[in-house]
Amino acid sequence: MNNKSDRGIKSGWLKCLWYMLLAFLLIGYIVVPFFCTVIKAFETENGYGIGNIQEYLSNPNQLRVVGNTVLLGAASVLVCGAVGIALALYMTFLAGREKKAVHILLLSPMMIPGVIVVIAFNQLYGESGIITKSLEYLLQLTEIPYRFQGFGAVVFVIAYTQYVYFYLNVYVALKYMDYSLIEAARGMGASKLRVFADVVWPEILPAVLTSVIVTFASGISSFSAPNLIGGGFKVLSTQIVRSKANNHMEIASVQVMLLFLISLSVMLLIQFYSKKYGNARSFRAASAGMGKKKGFFVFLCRIVIIVQIVLVILPVIAIVYLSFVETKSIMTMIFPRGFTLENYLVIVEKGRVLKPIINSVKMSVMAVAAGLVLTVPAAYMIVRRGGRWNAVFKVLIMLPWAMPASVVAVNLINAFNHKSIFALNQSLIGGFYILPIAYTITSLPLLFSSNEVAVQGINKNLEEASRSLGADMFYTFVHVIVPNIAPGIMAGGVLGLIRNIGEYTMSALLYGVYNRPISISMVTNMQEYKMGISLAYGVIVIMICYAALGLIFKFDKERYF
Amino acid sequence: MxxxxxxxxxxxxxxxxxxxxxxxxxxxxxxxxxxxxxxxxxxxxxxxxxxxxxxxxxxxxxxxxxxxxxxxxxxxxxxxxxxxxxxxxxxxxxxxxxxxxxxxxxxxxxxxxxxxxxxxxxxxxxxxxxxxxxxxxxxxxxxxxxxxxxxxxxxxxxxxxxxxxxxxxxxxxxxxxxxxxxxxxxxxxxxxxxxxxxxxxxxxxxxxxxxxxxxxxxxxxxxxxxxxxxxxxVGTSNHIGGAVLESLLGRRIADSVSVCVRPEQIQLSRDKGNGILVTVKEVKFMGMYFEYTVVSAQKEEYRIVEINLGKIYHEWHVNDRAYMTVDNIGDMVGGYE
CATH class of the missing domain: 3.40.50.300 (P-loop containing nucleotide triphosphate hydrolases)
Incomplete structure (x- = not known):
């Protein structure tokens, strides 16, 4: 064999071309749009200056919005942290035979898009919700017992949807913990509380810190809950949409920059703490035989778990039940009656009503496919080759993690509301492709992380074996690496698909007549009092998401069980 | 080639x-x-x-x-x-x-x-x-x-x-x-x-x-x-030098000289011959052979291996005293002098 084989040259060219394409896309769709927003924020009637920012920050109402955003992020972290960590501890140390079923139920909110949860919660706890009306009736009250609106209601919904990050991360950390550490501490006379503080907490701290970042980012960028049940509680994400709707793009850009700065600061702060305190890791050497699982405390825990499971199941049951009854009875009765398939028949029969489902599925699949084409080779190159340039690529791919959905959307509006060389001299706003592009951008960090973990799990010797047998990098990647990381790719892809299918924030900012997604149709139908159709849409999305959940469990059993 | x-x-x-x-x-x-x-x-x-x-x-x-x-x-x-x-x-x-x-x-x-x-x-x-x-x-x-x-x-x-x-x-x-x-x-x-x-x-x-x-x-x-x-x-070895080496050779040598001797090159015997007196400190039975650790009067330890010849073999026990000799010790030292 020649030392400079034709295959080697081909592989070199492919690598070069791929890097150029990746750089073009990341710069064109992440970096340049962000700078377009920065420029827009400084754009005034008299040229460029800090006038917009000064005006914005001098308004006490706007400052309250910024404060509310930070408050919502912090409250989300506290509530979700308490719920998620407690559940993970219970499931690891106290759960009995029911563990697997409960675990699946506890993970299921991950699969239900936020907008559906908000609609479901409204049907349960809203002014004319089933639970609210039932309590009013049972307690013989003259008016409803509570108002499901404002800060408390938003945090309640977020706690329901976002605790999963804490729960799953801490659960996995506990799964791989070396339990002999606990036994050693107990053997030396440490109390249970001491064992938790000295042994368990340092072990789960990295997972907790990661969850803090994800939950805070998701709390401050939360849009559907503040928008639909926030009432007077305003946050940056809702105000960005309002500014855009009023065509105040320079104000929207200032709000976007503030949101991005809050998100980035917290992310950097937590990463600093992660590096400082998040290094303790042990690996399981003994099985988790944690002794007796009886007593009053365990009984109390089981009650709390049952309540949590009811909270998890109830919205799904409510949506399914209400999607099969007449809309009229939903509005007038505590327990609506009158079974009908009308809501589903309308969706199936009317092309216009069916279109949003097709759009959402199509756009989500396109986004995940594009994301995988970019992130699978990127993860391979970055993990295996390392180096300064690959580190830069990694930062660019992970940058959308620090960008709430509304930030990504406004960046794209600012960059592509006119002809751009990055869109082959086309304007993308108002067209079909802007939403799949936005979905792709927000999916990049998730897909990349999933693929990165999968590539790291591949023994480097496999690649070396392939190369020693004569294969170049490209052949090795296609025939050895990809088939062996396929479960990780699929699991990440399916999770990305689920997130995109019910996406609401970016959709609200970017949708047009050609790409109206299901989340927008759900909200519009609800606002037009076509509650039945809205809920039927919700059931269809939940079915798609649960099917996907099954696929994830199949592909990535190790991570979830 | x-x-x-x-x-x-x-x-x-x-x-x-x-x-x-x-x-x-x-x-x-x-x-x-x-x-x-x-x-x-x-x-x-x-x-x-x-x-x-x-x-x-x-x-x-x-x-x-x-x-x-x-x-x-x-x-x-x-x-x-x-x-x-x-x-x-x-x-x-x-x-x-x-x-x-x-x-x-x-x-x-x-x-x-x-x-x-x-x-x-x-x-x-x-x-x-x-x-x-x-x-x-x-x-x-x-x-x-x-x-x-x-x-x-x-x-x-x-x-x-x-x-x-x-x-x-x-x-x-x-x-x-x-x-x-x-x-x-x-x-x-x-x-x-x-x-x-x-x-x-x-x-x-x-x-x-x-x-x-x-x-x-x-x-x-x-x-x-x-x-x-x-x-x-590669294998086990004993380093013999100083007074023990001089006793085995029956003559004075430079302090810096020591030789490396494999366990199977050392024998234990009841007869003095050219040997030095050692005490058996440890006995390990390995099936095909016995492995002994012996200590000299200078408190230096040596490992010795002897093939197990069955009933005709004389087995040494802890605290037995024996004379230790080394095959061709003179030739080994010759190379260093």
Whole structure:
């Protein structure tokens, strides 16, 4: 064999071309749009200056919005942290035979898009919700017992949807913990509380810190809950949409920059703490035989778990039940009656009503496919080759993690509301492709992380074996690496698909007549009092998401069980 | 004819030198073993020969050709990794055919070659199994067959026996040696197990801290280790010097002189002869032989091995006093004086 084989040259060219394409896309769709927003924020009637920012920050109402955003992020972290960590501890140390079923139920909110949860919660706890009306009736009250609106209601919904990050991360950390550490501490006379503080907490701290970042980012960028049940509680994400709707793009850009700065600061702060305190890791050497699982405390825990499971199941049951009854009875009765398939028949029969489902599925699949084409080779190159340039690529791919959905959307509006060389001299706003592009951008960090973990799990010797047998990098990647990381790719892809299918924030900012997604149709139908159709849409999305959940469990059993 | 030649190879990982001026050649058809403790640089040498590492200094030549900067895929080296590195997404047959497909061999030739090497390694009946359905020994055979099927310039074996149990190790090393002799392939074998090295090799290179200390046939390495480290690493040795050595020789010698003596070169006896008086401190019965630890009047300890001859053998017990003599001690010291 020649030392400079034709295959080697081909592989070199492919690598070069791929890097150029990746750089073009990341710069064109992440970096340049962000700078377009920065420029827009400084754009005034008299040229460029800090006038917009000064005006914005001098308004006490706007400052309250910024404060509310930070408050919502912090409250989300506290509530979700308490719920998620407690559940993970219970499931690891106290759960009995029911563990697997409960675990699946506890993970299921991950699969239900936020907008559906908000609609479901409204049907349960809203002014004319089933639970609210039932309590009013049972307690013989003259008016409803509570108002499901404002800060408390938003945090309640977020706690329901976002605790999963804490729960799953801490659960996995506990799964791989070396339990002999606990036994050693107990053997030396440490109390249970001491064992938790000295042994368990340092072990789960990295997972907790990661969850803090994800939950805070998701709390401050939360849009559907503040928008639909926030009432007077305003946050940056809702105000960005309002500014855009009023065509105040320079104000929207200032709000976007503030949101991005809050998100980035917290992310950097937590990463600093992660590096400082998040290094303790042990690996399981003994099985988790944690002794007796009886007593009053365990009984109390089981009650709390049952309540949590009811909270998890109830919205799904409510949506399914209400999607099969007449809309009229939903509005007038505590327990609506009158079974009908009308809501589903309308969706199936009317092309216009069916279109949003097709759009959402199509756009989500396109986004995940594009994301995988970019992130699978990127993860391979970055993990295996390392180096300064690959580190830069990694930062660019992970940058959308620090960008709430509304930030990504406004960046794209600012960059592509006119002809751009990055869109082959086309304007993308108002067209079909802007939403799949936005979905792709927000999916990049998730897909990349999933693929990165999968590539790291591949023994480097496999690649070396392939190369020693004569294969170049490209052949090795296609025939050895990809088939062996396929479960990780699929699991990440399916999770990305689920997130995109019910996406609401970016959709609200970017949708047009050609790409109206299901989340927008759900909200519009609800606002037009076509509650039945809205809920039927919700059931269809939940079915798609649960099917996907099954696929994830199949592909990535190790991570979830 | 010289096959692979390493000249002045030096390499460092993050400023820590792992190879320091390594020079050796591997002759065509021979099995050379790199023997040394963990971290001595033996796997780095294998990876340099394979092309996974370009050394900081020095050259690797294949005959007359300098291949130092060649990519791994262009070197035509067959490697058997410590963990075998079999492709889990492929069957036994597909693993073996992998390198042949890359070489764009026609289907008949791929089938024939696969069958030839599966037969050689006793894998024909497992050809359609996934590799994770095989035992450790079978997996190792697949790795060897896969490496041989491309008819490589050289076979590189990176501690291939370390994942096997003791009895399987002995069996597999005999099989590897038999396959190597049958195919006549030049082979570099990496191990830290002295028994493995002694039993399988044509030549052994003993390494320590990135340097080759001694190179020779197994017998040369064992009988004439030359340096204390080699003597200690390959087999067991006693270092005899000072007053004990003078007593054994019956004359005065320089303080700096000491000799390295294998346990089987020392005898215990009831008769004084030329021996020195020692006390038995510990007795280990090892089946085929007894291993004794004795202490001299100068409080120096020596290990002695005596073959178990059954009923006619006189067994020593703890606290027995005996005279210790050493074969050819005069000749050994002669070399140092």
């Amino acid at each position: 010289s096959n692979i030649v390493l000249k002045n190879i030096s390499h460092a990982y993050a400023k820590e030198k792992v190879l320091d001026q390594v020079n050796f050649s591997i002759e065509e058809g021979e099995l050379l073993t790199l023997l040394g403790p963990s971290g001595c640089g033996k796997t780095t040498i294998l990876r340099i020969i394979a092309g996974f590492i370009i050394p900081d200094e020095g050259t690797v030549a294949n005959g007359e050709k300098d291949i130092t900067a060649w990519t791994p895929e262009s070197r035509n080296m067959g490697i058997v990794f410590q963990n075998y590195a079999l492709f889990p997404n492929m069957s036994v047959r597909d693993n073996i055919a992998y390198g042949l497909k890359i070489r764009k061999k026609d289907k008949t030739s791929i089938r024939d070659k696969c069958e030839q090497y599966m037969e050689l390694t006793g894998l024909l009946e497992y050809q359609n199994r996934k590799v994770n359905e095989l035992s450790g020994g079978q997996q190792q055979r697949v790795a060897i067959a896969r490496a041989l099927a491309i008819e490589p310039q050289m076979l590189l074996l990176d501690e291939p026996m370390s994942n096997l149990d003791v009895s399987l190790r002995t069996k597999m090393r005999e099989e590897i040696r038999a396959i190597q002799k049958k195919t006549g392939i030049t082979t570099l074998f990496i191990t830290h197990d002295q028994q493995e090295a002694l039993s399988i090799s044509d030549r052994i290179a003993v390494m320590q801290k990135g340097r080759i200390l001694k190179m020779g046939t197994p017998k040369e390495i064992y009988d004439d280790p030359g340096q204390d480290f080699v003597a200690d690493f």
